[in-house]
Amino acid sequence: MARKAVITGIGVVAPGGPDRESFWDLLVAGRTATRGITLFDPAGHRSRIAAEVDFDPLAAGLTTRQVRRMDRAAQFAVVSTREAVADSGLELSTLDPSRIAVSVGSAIGCTSGLEEEFEVLSDDGRQWLLDHTYGVPHLYGYMVPSTLAVEVARDVAAEGPVVLVSTGCTSGLDAIGHAARLIEEGTADVAVTGATDAPVSPIALACFDAIKATSPNNDDPGHASRPFDARRDGFVLGEGSAVLVLEEAGAARRRGARIYAEVGGFAGRSNAFHMTGLRPDGREMAEAIDAALAMARRDGTGIDYINAHGSGTKQNDRHETAAFKRSLGAHAYRVPVSSIKSMIGHSLGAIGSIEVAACALALQRQVVPPTANLAEPDPECDLDYVPVTARVHRMSGVLCVGSGFGGFQSAMVLTRV
Amino acid sequence: MSAVHAAPRAVVAGVGVVAPTGVTADEHWQAVLAGKSGIDRISRFDPSGYPVRLAGEVSGYPIEERVPARLIAQTDRYTQLGLAAAADALADAGVDPARVPEYRMAVVTASSSGGCEFGQREMQSLHAKDPSWVGVYQSIAWFYAATTGQVSIRHGMRGPSGVLCAEQAGGLDALGQARRLIRDGLGLVVTGGTDASLSPYGFVAQLATGRLSTVEDPRRAYLPFDEQASGHLPGEGGAILVLRPEQDCPDHLGVVLGYAAGFDPPPGSDRPPAVRRTIELALRDAGVTPAEVDVVFADAAGIPAEDLAEARAIGEVFGPGAVPVTAPKTLTGRLYGGAAPLDVVTALLALREGTIPHTVGPTRLAHGCDIDLVLGQPRHRPMDTALVLARGYGGFTAALVVGRGTRGA
Amino acid sequence: MTTKEFTLDELAEILRTGSGADDSAPLDVSTAHTEFTELGYDSLALLDLTSHVQRRYGVVIPDDAVEDMPTPAVAVRYINDRLAAARGTDVRAH
Numbered sequence: 001m002a003r004k005a006v007i008t009g010i011g012v013v014a015p016g017g018p019d020r021e022s023f024w025d026l027l028v029a030g031r032t033a034t035r036g037i038t039l040f041d042p043a044g045h046r047s048r049i050a051a052e053v054d055f056d057p058l059a060a061g062l063t064t065r066q067v068r069r070m071d072r073a074a075q076f077a078v079v080s081t082r083e084a085v086a087d088s089g090l091e092l093s094t095l096d097p098s099r100i101a102v103s104v105g106s107a108i109g110c111t112s113g114l115e116e117e118f119e120v121l122s123d124d125g126r127q128w129l130l131d132h133t134y135g136v137p138h139l140y141g142y143m144v145p146s147t148l149a150v151e152v153a154r155d156v157a158a159e160g161p162v163v164l165v166s167t168g169c170t171s172g173l174d175a176i177g178h179a180a181r182l183i184e185e186g187t188a189d190v191a192v193t194g195a196t197d198a199p200v201s202p203i204a205l206a207c208f209d210a211i212k213a214t215s216p217n218n219d220d221p222g223h224a225s226r227p228f229d230a231r232r233d234g235f236v237l238g239e240g241s242a243v244l245v246l247e248e249a250g251a252a253r254r255r256g257a258r259i260y261a262e263v264g265g266f267a268g269r270s271n272a273f274h275m276t277g278l279r280p281d282g283r284e285m286a287e288a289i290d291a292a293l294a295m296a297r298r299d300g301t302g303i304d305y306i307n308a309h310g311s312g313t314k315q316n317d318r319h320e321t322a323a324f325k326r327s328l329g330a331h332a333y334r335v336p337v338s339s340i341k342s343m344i345g346h347s348l349g350a351i352g353s354i355e356v357a358a359c360a361l362a363l364q365r366q367v368v369p370p371t372a373n374l375a376e377p378d379p380e381c382d383l384d385y386v387p388v389t390a391r392v393h394r395m396s397g398v399l400c401v402g403s404g405f406g407g408f409q410s411a412m413v414l415t416r417v
Numbered sequence: 418m419s420a421v422h423a424a425p426r427a428v429v430a431g432v433g434v435v436a437p438t439g440v441t442a443d444e445h446w447q448a449v450l451a452g453k454s455g456i457d458r459i460s461r462f463d464p465s466g467y468p469v470r471l472a473g474e475v476s477g478y479p480i481e482e483r484v485p486a487r488l489i490a491q492t493d494r495y496t497q498l499g500l501a502a503a504a505d506a507l508a509d510a511g512v513d514p515a516r517v518p519e520y521r522m523a524v525v526t527a528s529s530s531g532g533c534e535f536g537q538r539e540m541q542s543l544h545a546k547d548p549s550w551v552g553v554y555q556s557i558a559w560f561y562a563a564t565t566g567q568v569s570i571r572h573g574m575r576g577p578s579g580v581l582c583a584e585q586a587g588g589l590d591a592l593g594q595a596r597r598l599i600r601d602g603l604g605l606v607v608t609g610g611t612d613a614s615l616s617p618y619g620f621v622a623q624l625a626t627g628r629l630s631t632v633e634d635p636r637r638a639y640l641p642f643d644e645q646a647s648g649h650l651p652g653e654g655g656a657i658l659v660l661r662p663e664q665d666c667p668d669h670l671g672v673v674l675g676y677a678a679g680f681d682p683p684p685g686s687d688r689p690p691a692v693r694r695t696i697e698l699a700l701r702d703a704g705v706t707p708a709e710v711d712v713v714f715a716d717a718a719g720i721p722a723e724d725l726a727e728a729r730a731i732g733e734v735f736g737p738g739a740v741p742v743t744a745p746k747t748l749t750g751r752l753y754g755g756a757a758p759l760d761v762v763t764a765l766l767a768l769r770e771g772t773i774p775h776t777v778g779p780t781r782l783a784h785g786c787d788i789d790l791v792l793g794q795p796r797h798r799p800m801d802t803a804l805v806l807a808r809g810y811g812g813f814t815a816a817l818v819v820g821r822g823t824r825g826a
Numbered sequence: 827m828t829t830k831e832f833t834l835d836e837l838a839e840i841l842r843t844g845s846g847a848d849d850s851a852p853l854d855v856s857t858a859h860t861e862f863t864e865l866g867y868d869s870l871a872l873l874d875l876t877s878h879v880q881r882r883y884g885v886v887i888p889d890d891a892v893e894d895m896p897t898p899a900v901a902v903r904y905i906n907d908r909l910a911a912a913r914g915t916d917v918r919a920h
Contacts, residue, residue: 045548125544130617135625142624146582161678164582166561199765206551212889268577270569275557284464406566486846553874
């Protein structure tokens with residue numbers, strides 16, 4: 001019997017609710033957490049809206065030293081790690097630490113910490129030769145994104161393989177896929193895995209401004225993230241983290257763990273086409289979906305819900321709609337498809353992990369989260385995108401997909417056990 | 418793991434080197450044998466105001482002759498070095514990617530710090546001027562996935578690509594993942610890594626660790642395992658390798674026999690560091706006994722406590738002084754994501770030539786570092802198997818076992 | 827606000843410095859009617875072009891303008907139209 005990984009713990013720090021249950025409440029209510037940016041003054045930016053996390057790291061349990069040392073992305077990751085571990089009911093200290101793996105995804109690492117320190121070191125951009133005497137001791141920890149995995153690993157005292165996966169906006173899905181692989185191949189018995197990003201910072205906002213990828217709908221931020229809607233005009237930046245506890249299925253059953261879902265299959269493909277562009281036929285994403293389905297030993301009809309990438313760019317929405325049809329055929333028209341980015345924005349690498357968390361919760365609770373703000377569907381997007389209202393729905397298999405800069409296309413199948 | 422016995426072995430079909438010691442594998446090897454250092458005063462920016470002024474730069478290498486102008490405009494130096502090395506590795510492998518099925522090829526690279534120089538320039542435009550000065554290529558040049566993405570596009574590789582970050586250990590994790598993909602049935606994986614952290618921001622961040630050596634004499638600054646060890650120096654560059662299944666590539670440079678990764682216990686723990694266990698797991702994965710290992714390429718941090726931990730682990734696994742150990746990275750500085758892939762290339766060349774390159778710099782081993790560090794001159798002996806170690810900032814530990822290739826044997 | 831015409835040379839210079847140039851596909855009169863995609867310039871390169879023009883001339887170019895400029899010649903004409911329109915606005919505003 002092949003080893004499989006199951007999800008036994010979930011922790012979420014997301015816009016609109018800084019823990020798992022408030023996140024789920026927001027999803028089923030179809031509430032949007034997108035708003036005018038408050039984390040810094042966004043004047044001068046084209047897009048001045050984001051889905052921000054109302055987050056107090058001290059209240060969330062971090063010490064003052066941890067708050068000083070960790071940038072916002074690391075704080076998110078550690079807080080969601082603790083929620084996930086507590087949720088799993090696993091006593092990590094009773095396990096062999098060398099059998100615990102950590103795989104954390106992040107698209108842009110500790111950019112928020114890097115940028116804040118840059119302002120000081122460069123005297124607000126006046127010096128190219130930065131003044132090293134203003135360097136904080138943990139500056140290098142911001143330079144290397146692997147710090148995010150270090151913080152999680154130290155928090156759970158893991159001594160197995162630890163890695164930071166950084167494949168742009170598929171980082172979260174890819175990190176969880178990597179963790180599942182470590183369990184399947186027998187390298188680890190438990191994996192603490194997920195992703196984190198905190199991109200609501202001037203440089204991240206500006207780089208998406210420059211390529212007109214983000215929504216300029218500054219006057220109506222609550223309705224700015226409109227995946228699959230004819231009036232969409234780009235994605236809305238988000239932030240946050242989700243962390244899962246994965247365990248080898250047999251061991252999880254033996255200890256009587258509550259199992260949300262099994263990681264049935266995972267696959268990634270590259271489009272080898274363009275760093276930001278997508279081919280309209282959705283071929284590589286369909287390839288990834290097919291491979292993930294094959295691993296899960298299911299065909300397309302075994303999928304009862306698709307959590308779409310649904311970023312709210314015209315290019316993406318049409319690309320993945322084509323991919324779903326390519327992989328699932330006529331069944332694509334019968335499967336509910338939704339994008340939770342309509343509510344919590346697009347948190348780059350973190351979003352994949354948050355979406356997997358949403359899929360696991362959806363499977364456990366048999367409720368499909370909706371696509372908020374979908375009033376006037378794009379005629380070229382003709383699937384059932386679950387507009388506005390959550391839906392009670394029988395599900396045994398769900399599909400979660402992601403697309404990222406660099407051409408990455410990833411797909412994960414979760415199954416009910 | 419039921420299919421393990423049927424899984425193909427991953428062999429190294431070709432390599433591309435861009436390092437301070439040379440921009441071809443042969444140039445690098447000759448420099449290493451001659452003990453010729455690539456460490457010099459930093460030229461990419463004016464280092465005179467900093468307490469460290471030395472680094473290993475890839476110099477005398479006009480990148481515009483190696484990478485199309487269109488790609489140079491949209492990439493950071495770390496990706497440019499990666500693109501050049503990837504093209505060289507494919508050429509060395511003698512394989513035309515257009516003739517391999519597109520979904521059976523993938524790219525897996527390590528990056529430690531992404532597009533440092535590009536990112537710093539754009540942040541400067543933003544904070545000195547306004548957001549409209551941030552260029553369109555920032556979103557694809559700065560992030561850690563830039564090299565994998567660009568290489569996959571340039572060579573039409575549509576399989577399961579990836580990017581792994583574990584500071585200096587990441588390069589071995591990339592190779593370990595590439596080997597997994599070959600065992601899964603892929604036909605070709607471009608892997609390894611390059612880093613280029615020698616912009617003022619990348620450099621100042623490294624200064625903040627206190628781990629860089631402030632010794633001004635380039636011959637005495639980076640002395641791993643030495644009683645005068647005082648830290649290390651940074652460098653840029655790395656190596657890209659092409660892995661293929663053995664049956665498709667009988668004429669190869671070496672075999673990836675085993676891999677393992679681990680992580681140090683949290684600070685303050687009384688548990689031992691991960692390095693010994695990681696070596697043992699990699700050897701077990703390779704099906705190799707300690708006595709069968711002919712040479713160890715050490716991580717060699719140049720930080721006394723870390724040198725001691727690494728030396729002890731080597732001693733515990735192999736016996737005191739029982740295996741030759743070397744660290745040619747004193748000639749390049751630490752290359753972060755690029756370091757271990759370059760060490761793997763050096764190890765494969767060492768196996769092929771039957772020559773262990775010496776470690777230039779150290780003269781008197783520190784108390785407790787009871788290893789047979791190859792000093793003074795290269796050591797000649799027939800060899801089959803090498804172990805490469807890499808340890809990344811924060812506790813990352815990885816080990817890779819490689820076997821001698823068939824090419825040039 | 828300048829009254830100078832935006833020229834093909836200027837367009838070529840902006841693209842060359844911002845997005846790089848390939849010797850095999852020169853950007854000059856001979857290729858003014860060749861599609862940008864054939865010349866190796868994608869939508870990012872055109873966004874870089876329009877952002878330079880906006881900063882240099884202080885004109886606003888809409889987000890989807892790049893879809894309306896398939897070739898260098900059309901782009902030059904489009905940009906000149908925007909400059910002329912901006913000048914008209916200026917006249918009315920004063």
